[in-house]
Amino acid sequence: MGDLRRHSRVVPLGFAAIQVFRREGLGLEDLVIKRQHQMHMTARWAAISAQHGFPLLAHEYLALFRRPEDRPTTAAPDRQPADEAHEAPSAPPFDRTVTPGTTVWSLPHAQLEAALPALARRVFGQRESVNDLLFLRAPQLLTHAGVDPSATLDRWLHRATRKLTPGGILAIEARDVRLAGVLQPLGLEVCRALRRQRGLRLREIIAAVPQEATTRRTPPTEPLTITHRYLLIASCDPAALTL
Secondary structure: OEOEEEOOEEEOHHHHHHHHHHHOOOEEEEEEEEEOOOOOOHHHHHHHHHHHOOOEOOEEEEEEEEOHHHOOOOOOOOOOOHHHHOOOOOOOOOOOOOOOOEOEEEEOHHHHHHHHHHHHHHHHOOOOOOOOEEEEEOOHHHHOOOOOHHHHHHHHHHHHHOOOOOOOEEEEEEOOEEEOOEEEOHHHHHHHHHHHOOOEEEEEEEEEEEOOOOOOOOOOOOOOOOOOEEEEEEEEOHHHHOO
């Protein structure tokens, strides 16, 4: 499932579809980011994106679900994301003059952490102000078992919004995690929290992925290693904040 775009803003159809299945009681086993290549309408939409100044939608979601009664009795072990499990191999220097034009940002694995804030400001910030974009990383509390992501994110976003200037941009980095063998789609949870927050409007969902392979192929009995992360972009609506 892929996202849509209306009035230059992303419509998170992929996350919405995943949430429908979760509400029906299916467990999310894995969530794969699928990059689109050589699509029939790519050339047309690339021209439209360039004309209106928004990134070309270039990724879809491949979600794998499991019915609760089908889950193995032995839970799969927790696995750290690849960028935290071990040091990445050496990568060529990141070209800071490059401005990504799609919703998939492929960066050297060793430089993902440092490059994302700078890229977010370059692509979505306004040149006349260096303080118009607030870059945040989703709270680490979300990676703890038993934490309610909705309530935690609502409180966290409410405090974060106070630091955002009227008309500014909020960029949040989030990563899916695996707790007790179950995938927790924190990118989806942050997206839902942004849409609940008064005064914020979701603009873009960026998938950031490493350029190089950072892990070996996992055995069929083990879950996939999580290597992607999200950058969720929202704009601050001054009128809504004053209501």
